[in-house]
Amino acid sequence: MDRRPLLASRDLAEFSGSRMFDIRWYLDGRDGYQSYLAGHLPGASFIDLDATATSVAQPTAGRHPLPSPEVFVQAIAMLGIEPGRQVILMDDARGSIAARLWWMLDALGIEAYVLQGGVASLESTKLCTSPCPPMPVAPWRPPIDTWPRSRIVTTDAIESDPSRYLLLDARATTRYLGIEEPIDRIGGHIPGARSLPWPTMLDLLETEGWRSDSRIQAILNDDRQLVAYCGSGVTACALVLAFRAIGTEVSLYPASYSGWSSDATHPICTVDCESECVT
16 A cells, blocks of 8 residues: 555554664754653664764765665664565654655665654653664665665756756755854855745645645646755755655755855855745
8 A cells, every 4th residue: 555654653553563763863962862761652763863874974965974875774784674674763853853764765665654743743651761672684785876866966966957956945944044054154045945944844744734835836836856955964854755745756965055055166045035936
């Protein structure tokens, strides 16, 4: 049966044989593992985002580059993830962090789901405070050597043919407009990008409001290739996940704004580009 990649807590019972993982991570440096120990779904093992789903930060590649598929598979096999096994992912950020791992597993052909609403959607009285050890399996050979070009867009591609893409900026609007920028070299966004904060998209998805929202309908009716980015390439995956849930494919720009803005020759925009995509 064709399922949406977002899974409601009431449906968890149908996935009793699945591997379950909690992938909490915080931009402000808080300890995700300690948050996991404070209360998580029984049977869910912890995944360290930095150790598993990212590579070493490099200026033009962004703060959270994708590791190679081979390196990623070696890490997830030690956690008990293998072909043919369903995977349930969750966090305490409405799925915005878990979406990164979902994107990577989906690219490998692993059937993965993200808990809609995250840990907050679970009954607090049934949460567990004891760590759940993962069940490792033997490392396996990934079906791909590099992440599919059909699913990612590079900086070179954006530079060479910007008119081909409709870029969706998943960050807060204040960062998109350059009003505030707590991390990157300079505030603003990639010229031509549209602001679509990931929490806004998740709200529209949960309420079915995307069906009547003029911004979303304009995006869906655009002939260009849709590409999501954020600050480092993590929460942009929440947009990819949300659009997949409504039947639309969105590519990922892994380097995201941190990679783009690290090059001083790249133009930066601080003007709202929304009017260009509203028909």
